[in-house]
Amino acid sequence: MDLKIVNYGAGNIKSIQFAFQRLGYNAVLSDNSAEIIKADKVIFPGVGEASSAMKMLKESGLDSLMPQLKQPVLGICLGMQLMCNHTEEGDTEGLGIFDTNVKRFSNRIKVPQMGWNTVKNLKSGLFNNIIEGDYMYLVHSYYAEHCNETIATSDYDIEYASALEHDNFFGVQFHPEKSGKTGERLLKNFLEL
Incomplete structure (x- = not known):
């Protein structure tokens, strides 16, 4: 399988590569x-700040490529947020793949949300053999608003979209590569789509 990770200078690349290696893929x-x-599957990672990440994406010309991809694409963390219409982080226009916006968590709670949280309201083949209420690992200060494309939710002060799906595009707020067996299962599901 030809599996590509989009390289635009924002990402937690090594841990994602190791996660796929454990599943037997390069x-x-x-x-x-x-x-x-030409890839069979594409991973769109992201760790960092939205406006500088989008700037790097534009400089490489990948901002116009991403929405045109026809194969399954998985956005992770900031990658998912950049696939939305707009994020409050740096007042940044996104790629407009997911029809929702990204907001900052309220100051009345500890930000960033860091650690394990449950995923629920699971609605996609991406979550095959993952149980309602299973835990995933998250580190984020911004969240995607609930919308028609929401395929999983989590709660942190409010209920938000922890996963999104639109056509061949999938996005997860959590880090499957750091989420143990459950995250590994999700990556395997993505590869089997």
């Missing part, structure tokens, strides 16, 4: 549009 880092278009 995930190759690429910023080459021709290579990414």
Whole structure:
């Protein structure tokens, strides 16, 4: 399987590559549009700040490529947030793949949310053999608002979209590569889509 990780300078790349290696797959880092278009599956990672990440994406020309991809694409953490319409982080326009916006958590709670949280209201093949209320690992100060494309939710002061799906695009707020057996199961499900 030709598995590409979009390389635009924002990401927790090594842990994602190791997670796929444990499943028996080699995930190759690429910023080459021709290579990414030909891949069987694409991972869109992201750790960092939204406006600078979007700037790097635009500089590489990958911002116009991403919405055109036809194969299954998985956005992780900031990757998922950049696939939304807009994020309050740096007042940044996103790729508009998911029809929702990203907001900052209220100051009345500890931010970032860091650690394990449950996922519920599971609605997609991405969650095959994952049980309602299973735990995933999260580190984030911003969240995607609940919308029609929500396929999982989590609670942290409010209920928010912890996973999204639109056509061939999937996004998860949590880090499956750091979420033990449950996260591994989700990555395996993604590979089997």
